[in-house]
Amino acid sequence: MATTYRTCPVSGLQFEDQAEKLMRWNAVAGVLWLLVGGITALLVILTRWPAIKLLPADQFYLILTAHGIDMLILWILFFEMAVLYFASSTLLRCRLATPKIAWLGFWLMVVGGIMANVAIFQGESSVMFTSYVPMQAAPHFYLGIILVAVGALLGVAVFFGTLVVAKKDKTYQGSLPLVTFGALTAAIIATFTILAGAGILLPTFLWSVGLIKEIDAQLYRMVWWGLGHSSQQINVAAHVSVWYLTAAVIFGAKPLSEKVSRFAFLLYILFLQLASAHHLLSDPGMSAEWKVLNTSYFMYFAVMASMIHGFTVPGAIEAAQRRKGYTNGLFEWLRKAPWGNPVFSGMFISLVSFGFLGGISGVVLGTEQINMLMHNTFYVPGHFHTTVVTGTTLAFMSITYLLVPVLFRREMILPKLCQIQPYLFGISMSVLGLVMMGAGTLGVSRRHWDMAFSGAPFQYEWPGAAYLMMGLTGIFGVIAVIGGGLWILLVVGSLLFGKKLDGGKVSDRPTPIPGNTQAASAVAHGSDHVPVPGTVVLALLLFVCFVLYYFVNWKYLSEVWLLS
Amino acid sequence: MSAILPPSDRLWWKQPIDKVEWAWIAIAFVWGMIMFAMMIYWHVYGKQNLSNEAYKTTPEMFAAKAEKFIAENTVRTETDQNIPVVKVPAGGDGYLIARLWAWYPILELEKGQTYKIHLSSMDYNHGFSLQPVNINIQVIPGYEHVVKMTPTKEGTYAIVCNEYCGIGHHSMLGRIYVK
Numbered sequence: 001m002a003t004t005y006r007t008c009p010v011s012g013l014q015f016e017d018q019a020e021k022l023m024r025w026n027a028v029a030g031v032l033w034l035l036v037g038g039i040t041a042l043l044v045i046l047t048r049w050p051a052i053k054l055l056p057a058d059q060f061y062l063i064l065t066a067h068g069i070d071m072l073i074l075w076i077l078f079f080e081m082a083v084l085y086f087a088s089s090t091l092l093r094c095r096l097a098t099p100k101i102a103w104l105g106f107w108l109m110v111v112g113g114i115m116a117n118v119a120i121f122q123g124e125s126s127v128m129f130t131s132y133v134p135m136q137a138a139p140h141f142y143l144g145i146i147l148v149a150v151g152a153l154l155g156v157a158v159f160f161g162t163l164v165v166a167k168k169d170k171t172y173q174g175s176l177p178l179v180t181f182g183a184l185t186a187a188i189i190a191t192f193t194i195l196a197g198a199g200i201l202l203p204t205f206l207w208s209v210g211l212i213k214e215i216d217a218q219l220y221r222m223v224w225w226g227l228g229h230s231s232q233q234i235n236v237a238a239h240v241s242v243w244y245l246t247a248a249v250i251f252g253a254k255p256l257s258e259k260v261s262r263f264a265f266l267l268y269i270l271f272l273q274l275a276s277a278h279h280l281l282s283d284p285g286m287s288a289e290w291k292v293l294n295t296s297y298f299m300y301f302a303v304m305a306s307m308i309h310g311f312t313v314p315g316a317i318e319a320a321q322r323r324k325g326y327t328n329g330l331f332e333w334l335r336k337a338p339w340g341n342p343v344f345s346g347m348f349i350s351l352v353s354f355g356f357l358g359g360i361s362g363v364v365l366g367t368e369q370i371n372m373l374m375h376n377t378f379y380v381p382g383h384f385h386t387t388v389v390t391g392t393t394l395a396f397m398s399i400t401y402l403l404v405p406v407l408f409r410r411e412m413i414l415p416k417l418c419q420i421q422p423y424l425f426g427i428s429m430s431v432l433g434l435v436m437m438g439a440g441t442l443g444v445s446r447r448h449w450d451m452a453f454s455g456a457p458f459q460y461e462w463p464g465a466a467y468l469m470m471g472l473t474g475i476f477g478v479i480a481v482i483g484g485g486l487w488i489l490l491v492v493g494s495l496l497f498g499k500k501l502d503g504g505k506v507s508d509r510p511t512p513i514p515g516n517t518q519a520a521s522a523v524a525h526g527s528d529h530v531p532v533p534g535t536v537v538l539a540l541l542l543f544v545c546f547v548l549y550y551f552v553n554w555k556y557l558s559e560v561w562l563l564s
Numbered sequence: 565m566s567a568i569l570p571p572s573d574r575l576w577w578k579q580p581i582d583k584v585e586w587a588w589i590a591i592a593f594v595w596g597m598i599m600f601a602m603m604i605y606w607h608v609y610g611k612q613n614l615s616n617e618a619y620k621t622t623p624e625m626f627a628a629k630a631e632k633f634i635a636e637n638t639v640r641t642e643t644d645q646n647i648p649v650v651k652v653p654a655g656g657d658g659y660l661i662a663r664l665w666a667w668y669p670i671l672e673l674e675k676g677q678t679y680k681i682h683l684s685s686m687d688y689n690h691g692f693s694l695q696p697v698n699i700n701i702q703v704i705p706g707y708e709h710v711v712k713m714t715p716t717k718e719g720t721y722a723i724v725c726n727e728y729c730g731i732g733h734h735s736m737l738g739r740i741y742v743k
């Protein structure tokens with residue numbers, strides 16, 4: 001099929017026509033879902049804020065179901081499709097394999113997403129995005145999600161196909177770029193995740209239309225989390241790739257070691273599937289041996305992988321900055337970083353918040369016995385708003401500041417507001433995550449409409465500190481919604497009203513990535529090794545926080561009732 | 565040259581790994597193993613481990629056992645709904661039913677005694693969340709989970725349901741007395 005290739009004059013990136021259109025449509029669809037998700041977020045937060053308690057119970061559960069689906073599944077997945085096409089067709093400078101199938105995937109996802117939302121807003125499907133059986137939603141709720149999954153699977157297949165095209169057309173030499181490699185990991189995890197999803201959602205759909213009589217409630221939880229957990233690993237692999245991408249674009253940073261970074265991505269694939277167990281730690285149907293083995297021994301390799309990326313990403317930035325001459329003291333490289341550039345500031349806040357808050361809380365939450373202190377409390381959404389929101393969502397938001405000029409050929413409007421948006425959103429969301437975890441530590445439940453238990457035969461008064469935490473949740477939640485809304489406004493505003501930029505030269509053949517010059521490979525042979533003491537200090541700080549917080553929780557555990 | 569280009573060194577896997585990176589990988593690995601060992605250590609020496617004892621059951625079977633337990637051990641009733649308060653024999657078995665939207669019955673325990681509390685659900689998933697102790701256990705229909713508990717302090721405790729179970733979820737509050 002005839003197609004054209006455009007070389008962006010700003011970035012030098014080369015966009016194939018079909019891939020470019022698909023990236024744009026997927027990104028825009030993602031942003032629209034984020035808008036719906038953001039409105040639901042505001043309603044959720046204003047209801048959980050005890051002083052306001054906006055919605056009645058039925059509407060709260062309906063809206064919370066929509067929030068989970070629209071944010072976690074739709075916003076993230078659509079954006080990830082754009083990332084996959086970017087990492088394959090754009091970075092490898094080749095045409096997209098079978099664009100027709102990619103479009104089919106896109107429209108399936110759109111139809112599925114709308115279908116699931118219709119089911120939710122009709123009111124018969126307030127089952128939360130986890131839809132634990134035997135609570136039942138309307139059939140088109142499950143069908144919608146299945147269509148989204150099938151659409152995503154097609155997108156993933158096109159990604160794989162595109163890698164083959166690049167290889168065949170020899171548009172690059174040697175190995176895949178690291179960012180593409182990271183996206184490849186995400187795509188591989190996505191493949192078996194979606195298959196696990198099919199394994200559980202198809203029977204559940206059949207059950208909802210009456211063709212299957214019963215689904216075991218424990219089995220459902222086990223297979224569902226095969227989907228639910230590993231899909232989070234797709235997100236991690238994707239946002240880590242975006243971190244590397246940002247470091248490369250802003251600083252020209254190269255990985256400290258290709259081998260280490262790639263190995264760490266590989267660990268995600270090898271050990272992730274097993275981590276679904278950490279959602280079942282307080283369940284009856286599994287043995288302690290199974291829980292310990294699956295969550296820990298194996299999962300800790302995935303943790304190790306994240307710790308490695310948490311070191312190599314800032315390390316690569318530090319090395320690049322030091323090469324440029326910012327060598328004073330431990331942190332001149334960081335102080336002199338472009339903090340006014342939202343692409344960088346967003347990425348760095350994402351890195352820090354994901355590491356210090358999301359990462360540490362996740363491992364503690366995923367410790368077999370400690371899980372009993374937090375299972376199903378507000379701690380859990382607190383934790384994942386510092387992974388999938390300050391981690392993934394913020395990384396995606398910040399890379400968009402780059403994509404708008406490069407991909408959509410528009411200048412960002414209101415640059416001053418663009419500068420503050422990552423801080424506003426990133427910091428308020430991090431604090432939100434913290435106070436949610438605080439409330440959870442005091443026992444407050446997630447997915448719970450009324451802390452006063454109206455209509456219950458008894459009374460229970462939460463400690464005052466729990467109310468304080470929930471009040472702070474309300475305040476920082478509203479600020480976070482403003483920060484997120486500002487991003488949507490800036491992006492949509494720029495797409496509509498931003499200054500049009502020159503698209504650059506269009507040609508009907510791709511220009512391959514030039515091969516290495518002798519000089520470049522000489523440099524690569526370690527002769528330019530730069531020590532990264534600042535990163536070492538940051539990493540050790542993370543480690544100390546990690547160890548302290550981990551053992552504090554064992555201490556808490558040792559103080560509760562005895563259980564055996 | 566950078567993460568968005570193919571590695572400039574085509575033999576990137578032969579490049580030596582820097583000492584600092586090795587050290588960090590080693591720290592991460594050892595820490596992972598410590599965390600792994602910690603869970604096993606706690607199974608051997610710790611006093612808070614979630615029981616492994618669980619059986620497949622049905623709502624009818626579990627309700628029958630619970631009703632028998634309630635009939636034999638009720639000491640009084642409370643609230644205008646006449647919810648039975650059931651004294652669990654010291655060291656014996658107690659039954660707690662989770663259903664839309666109540667924890668049934670009220671249990672009475674003694675400090676320092678160990679009880680086998682049987683948990684199951686009659687309908688959807690529920691969440692046993694003992695407050696203010698903050699112990700949280702998933703309760704799943706079709707499974708009877710036998711949890712050994714030893715209260716360490718006297719008082720009146722609440723059981724909050726912390727797994728979403730429908731429109732009355734927030735009113736699903738139960739009670740345990742510890743004497």
Ligand code: HEM
Binds near residue numbers: 042067129445447481
């Ligand atoms: C913009 C600001 C946001 C605010 C203020 C917010 C607030 C909240 C709150 C308070 C809850 C817990 C409700 C409860 O358990 O009672 C929640 C749940 C959740 N949020 Fe957000 N959120 C925001 C953005 C996001 C984003 C960007 C994502 C995903 C990428 C996300 C994914 C989720 C998910 C998956 C749940 C769990 C829903 C469930 O329990 O079924 N949120 N959110």
Ligand SMILES: [Cu+2]
Binds near residue numbers: 725726728736
């Ligand atoms: Cu319940």
Ligand SMILES: [Cu+2]
Binds near residue numbers: 690725
């Ligand atoms: Cu409930």
